[in-house]
Amino acid sequence: MPAQNRPDATSKLIQLLTPYHVPQLEMDRWGPGRDGGYVVPVQLLRKTTLLVTGGVCDDVQFEEVMARENPGVRIGLFDHTITKIPSHTPATAVWHKMGLGSADGCIPLESAVTLCGGDDTERLVVKLDIENAEWDVIENTPADFWRRVDVFIIEIHGLGDSEKYAEYNRILDKLNQHLLLVHVHGNNFSRPIRLKSEGVEIPVTMEATYINRSLIPEGMFPKAWRSSGPTKHDRKNNETLPDIRLNYWMVFMEPFTRQWVRAVTMLYPWRLKKNIGLNWTLLGRRFGRSN
Numbered sequence: 001m002p003a004q005n006r007p008d009a010t011s012k013l014i015q016l017l018t019p020y021h022v023p024q025l026e027m028d029r030w031g032p033g034r035d036g037g038y039v040v041p042v043q044l045l046r047k048t049t050l051l052v053t054g055g056v057c058d059d060v061q062f063e064e065v066m067a068r069e070n071p072g073v074r075i076g077l078f079d080h081t082i083t084k085i086p087s088h089t090p091a092t093a094v095w096h097k098m099g100l101g102s103a104d105g106c107i108p109l110e111s112a113v114t115l116c117g118g119d120d121t122e123r124l125v126v127k128l129d130i131e132n133a134e135w136d137v138i139e140n141t142p143a144d145f146w147r148r149v150d151v152f153i154i155e156i157h158g159l160g161d162s163e164k165y166a167e168y169n170r171i172l173d174k175l176n177q178h179l180l181l182v183h184v185h186g187n188n189f190s191r192p193i194r195l196k197s198e199g200v201e202i203p204v205t206m207e208a209t210y211i212n213r214s215l216i217p218e219g220m221f222p223k224a225w226r227s228s229g230p231t232k233h234d235r236k237n238n239e240t241l242p243d244i245r246l247n248y249w250m251v252f253m254e255p256f257t258r259q260w261v262r263a264v265t266m267l268y269p270w271r272l273k274k275n276i277g278l279n280w281t282l283l284g285r286r287f288g289r290s291n
Contacts (some may be wrong), residue, residue: 008167009164009166009169010162010195010197010198011170011197012077013159013165013168013169013172013207014195014198014200014202014248014249014250014252015248015249016168016169016172016173016176016181017046017157017172017181017184017202017208017248017251018181018224018225018249019181019182019183019184019208019220019224019225019229019249020180020181020182020223020224021182021198021223021224021225021226021227022151022180022182022211022216022220022222023217023220023221024043024171024217024220025043025182026041026042026043026209027039027040027041027042027127027182027231027233028040028042028233029233029235030042030045030062030065030066030069030232031061031062031065032059032061032062033235034235034236034237034238034239035187035189035237035238036059036061036062036129036188037061037062037235038062038127038153038207038209039183039185039207039209039231039233039234040151040153040183040209041044041151041182041209041211042069044125044151044211044215044220045066045069045070045125045151046069046070046128046152047070047123048066048073048123048125048150048151048220049072049074049122049123049124050073050074050075050076050113050116050117050118050123050124050125050269051063051066051073051074051075051076051125051126051127052076052078052109052113052116052118052124052125052126052127053075053076053077053078053127053128054079054099054100054109054112054126054127054128054129054130054133054134054137055078055079055083055128055129055130055131056077056078056079056082056085056086056095057079057082058082058086059086059094059113060077060086060089061083061088062088062127063075063077063089063090063093064088064089066090066091067090067091067092067093068090073092074092074094074117075090075092075093075094076093076094076096076112076113076115076116077089077093077094077095077096077198078095078096078098078100078107078112079097080097080098080099080101080106081096081099082097094116094228096112096115097153098112099130099133100128100130100133100137100174100247101130101133101136101137101140102110102136102140103133103136106133108140108141109141109145110141110142110145110249120148121174122148123150124148124149124150125149125150125152125153126149126151126152126153126154127152127154128152128153128154128155129154129155131157132157134154134155134156134157135158135167135168138171138172138174139170139171139174139269141174141236143174143177143178146174146175146177146178146179146212147178147212147214149178149179149210149212150211150215151209151210151211152175152179152209152210152211152213152214153207153208153209153210154207154208154209154210155187155205155206155207156205156206156207156208157204157205157256158204159193159202159203159204159205159206160190160193160204161239162193163194173200175210178212178213178214179210179211179212179213179214180210180211180213180216180222181208181209181210182209182210182211182222183207183208183209183231184206184207184208184209184229184246185206185207185229185230185231185234185246186202186203186205186206186207186229186230186243186244186246187203187204187205187206187207187237187244188236188237188241188242188244189205189237189241190203190204190205191204192204192244195248198248198251199251200247200248200250200251201244201248202246202248203244203246208247214256223248224249224252228245228246228247228250229244229245229246229247230243230244230245230246235275271282
């Protein structure tokens with residue numbers, strides 16, 4: 001069996017993509033209520049001095065919220081695939097017609113921070129939605145760089161390619177040295193895939209939010225999520241399809257604990273309402289009724 005397809009590579013990936021709850025960390029959604037919005041630690045973002053965004057396209061609503069909530073923040077936008085920035089771009093944002101990575105028209109992440117006037121004293125946030133180029137950016141960014149990043153917001157692509165799991169594990173390990181994963185959400189534009197070796201499903205594309213481990217208050221001990229996603233803050237990327245239920249990390253819980261957590265999760269008031277609505281929609285589709 002090729003090394004990259006071994007069950008231990010899959011288990012390692014699940015461990016690296018397990019989200020953690022940090023006590024007293026206030027999370028909220030910034031940006032549009034669809035694709036392009038992210039669930040983030042609001043206290044940390046309000047202290048940010050520099051935001052570097054890779055991938056702009058036609059939507060900077062997240063950056064709009066950032067500028068409104070944190071008027072003193074500087075914002076660097078990097079995208080070499082567009083000819084102009086959206087009309088709603090905040091005044092504190094500067095667009096650079098170059099991408100992030102090692103491809104033509106791109107520069108390394110470190111260089112982008114420097115171009116924005118960033119140094120070791122910045123309260124730095126990095127946000128990436130660069131359609132699979134994130135693996136190249138992380139791999140070619142020195143591991144020590146990530147100690148400078150307070151918050152890292154990323155859309156992870158390519159998780160449907162199991163032959164790359166060993167590579168993904170090596171790359172994600174770099175982040176894990178300094179960053180802790182605190183939120184995940186599946187992008188429902190693609191159907192999740194089933195990992196046969198573990199008996200769970202993971203999304204092909206995933207929104208993820210990390211915080212710097214040094215920012216976790218002393219005496220606070222993060223614990224792996226004990227409920228499934230999506231959370232009450234999440235919104236569907238594709239509004240016409242059901243959201244993706246995430247619970248892949250529960251495979252490492254004891255069987256009794258796993259069943260108990262699933263049962264309690266389904267009974268959360270906001271989730272119970274959501275499940276009733278979803279079931280009614282699915283029944284309507286099956287029997288020809290509209291929602």
